[in-house]
Amino acid sequence: MITSIKQAAFRNFKKSETKRHELNYLFWECTTRCNLNCLHCGSDCKKDSTHPDMPLNDFLSALDSIPSPPKHFTVAISGGEPLLRNDLELCGREIRKRGMRWGIVSNGHLYNQERHISLLNAGMGSLTISLDGMEGSHNWLRNAKNSFEKVDYAIGLAAGSKRLNFDVVTCVNKKNIHQLPQIRAYLVSKGVKAWRLFTIIPIGRAKNIPDLILSGPEFKNLMDFIVQKREENTLDIKFSCEGYVGDYESKVRDTPFFCRAGINIGSILIDGSISACPNIDRSFTQGNIYNNNFYQTWQTKFEPFRNRSWTKKGMCADCKNYRDCQGNGFHNWHGEKNEVLVCHKSKLESAKV
Amino acid sequence: MKRNWRRGIIGGLSFSSALFIFQACYGTPQDFQPDLLVEGQVTSKTSGLPIKGVKVSVEDFMQYQFTDEKGNFSFYTEWMDSLTIQFADIDSTENDSFSDKNTLVINPGDSVNLEIILEEK
Numbered sequence: 452m453i454t455s456i457k458q459a460a461f462r463n464f465k466k467s468e469t470k471r472h473e474l475n476y477l478f479w480e481c482t483t484r485c486n487l488n489c490l491h492c493g494s495d496c497k498k499d500s501t502h503p504d505m506p507l508n509d510f511l512s513a514l515d516s517i518p519s520p521p522k523h524f525t526v527a528i529s530g531g532e533p534l535l536r537n538d539l540e541l542c543g544r545e546i547r548k549r550g551m552r553w554g555i556v557s558n559g560h561l562y563n564q565e566r567h568i569s570l571l572n573a574g575m576g577s578l579t580i581s582l583d584g585m586e587g588s589h590n591w592l593r594n595a596k597n598s599f600e601k602v603d604y605a606i607g608l609a610a611g612s613k614r615l616n617f618d619v620v621t622c623v624n625k626k627n628i629h630q631l632p633q634i635r636a637y638l639v640s641k642g643v644k645a646w647r648l649f650t651i652i653p654i655g656r657a658k659n660i661p662d663l664i665l666s667g668p669e670f671k672n673l674m675d676f677i678v679q680k681r682e683e684n685t686l687d688i689k690f691s692c693e694g695y696v697g698d699y700e701s702k703v704r705d706t707p708f709f710c711r712a713g714i715n716i717g718s719i720l721i722d723g724s725i726s727a728c729p730n731i732d733r734s735f736t737q738g739n740i741y742n743n744n745f746y747q748t749w750q751t752k753f754e755p756f757r758n759r760s761w762t763k764k765g766m767c768a769d770c771k772n773y774r775d776c777q778g779n780g781f782h783n784w785h786g787e788k789n790e791v792l793v794c795h796k797s798k799l800e801s802a803k804v
Numbered sequence: 805m806k807r808n809w810r811r812g813i814i815g816g817l818s819f820s821s822a823l824f825i826f827q828a829c830y831g832t833p834q835d836f837q838p839d840l841l842v843e844g845q846v847t848s849k850t851s852g853l854p855i856k857g858v859k860v861s862v863e864d865f866m867q868y869q870f871t872d873e874k875g876n877f878s879f880y881t882e883w884m885d886s887l888t889i890q891f892a893d894i895d896s897t898e899n900d901s902f903s904d905k906n907t908l909v910i911n912p913g914d915s916v917n918l919e920i921i922l923e924e925k
Contacts, residue, residue, distance in 0.1 A: 572869055
C-alpha cells in the first residue's frame, strides 16, 4: 500500500518536474583533448582533438542568456580532460561571478597540489574522479601503465578537502567486479565519502570490447553488493542514474530512477551543440549556441526529452514497468533508435532464470 | 511560491528526502555547501603602495594565494563562523621586508573584503 502511494507520488513529481523543466545542471564539454586513451571512452576523445577548445567567452555568452539561474545552479565541466585547459580557473571564477556553482569530472592525472589549491581558490565546489579498479584493472581500462599511481594521489588530495563535494566513480566491468570489496576498502582508507558505480554501455570504443559489459548474473551481483554496503553506512555508495533497476530501485540509490536529461540537465558541447548529457546520441542536438539563443532553445525545444512516449517501442512497448522507467536512461537510445540499447531490468530478470 | 509548495508536498509524499538533489549520470555532485569569498588588498604602512607577493592563507588550511602586482588577492574558501586570515611576506628581500599579520574574521556573510596594511620590519 505504502509502496503504491510512494510510486504514484513519484510519478506525479516527475510529471510536474518535466512540465516545469527548470534548468539547474549544465554540462560544459569545454575540450575534447584528452591525456588518456581509455578503452571505454564513449566520446572517442583524442590527444589531438579536431575541435579546438571552446573559447570561454562563447560559453559565457550562452550562460548569460539564462535570465535568473536558480540557487546552486551547477556547471559540470567535462571533456576530454578539463585539466588540460590552462584557463580552467578563470572559467570557474567567471561562472562564480554569475552566482553559479561549478565542478569538474577528471581522470585525475593532472590533479596535483598546486592545481588543487588554485581550483579551490577559484571556487570549485565539486569534483568527480574516475577510479576503475585496483592497480591492474584500472590501468588496463585507462590504457596507461601509471594511471593508478596518479589517480591515487589525486584522490588523496581531493578527499582531504572539507570544502569539496567529492565522489569517486567506477565503471564496473568483468575485470573489476570481483574487486569491489577491495576497492571499497581502499576508498575508505583514503577518506573518500562517496562512491558511484556505473556500468558501461556499448557505445564509442566500448562496443568492441566484450570484457567491458557485465552479464545478467554479474549485474545482479553488483546490485546485491551495493544493497549490502549501503546498509553498512561507512561510505555513501550508490548506483548511478543510468537506468531503471526494477526491484532494486529503492535499495541502490537515494531516490527512484528519474532520467532528468533535458528536464533539469542541459549541455553545451564542444562544437556549440545544445543538448542534455554529453553521452547522449548527438542526433538529439536541439540547437547550437553559435546560431541560437541558448536559454530560448532550452525553454522551447527539447520535446523528445520531455515527452518520451516515442520510446515506447521494441522491448519497451509492452513493459509493465514503463511508467516508472520511460525508456530507461536517455543515453541508451542511439543510432536508429528502434530499440533501447540496454534494459537494466531485463538484465536482472535474466539473472533469475 | 505556490508551485514550490506543491512540489514539496508531492516530493514529501514519495518519502524521498533527497528528491530535489540529483546528480547527472556522468557529472559531478551538486554543490550546496556554503563558502566564503575572501578578497582585498595589501598595502605598505610606510609608502601606502600595494605589496606584491604576500602569501595570504587561512589558518589550518592548505589553501593560499599570493597578492598580485596591485596587492590584490581573491579566493574562495570553506565557510566558517570564524576564521583567521594570515598575511606573510615570505619573499622578504624582493619587495622590502614586512611583518606578518593575522586578521580574525567573525560571522562573515558570503564574502569579506579586507584592506590590510603591513608594517615594515
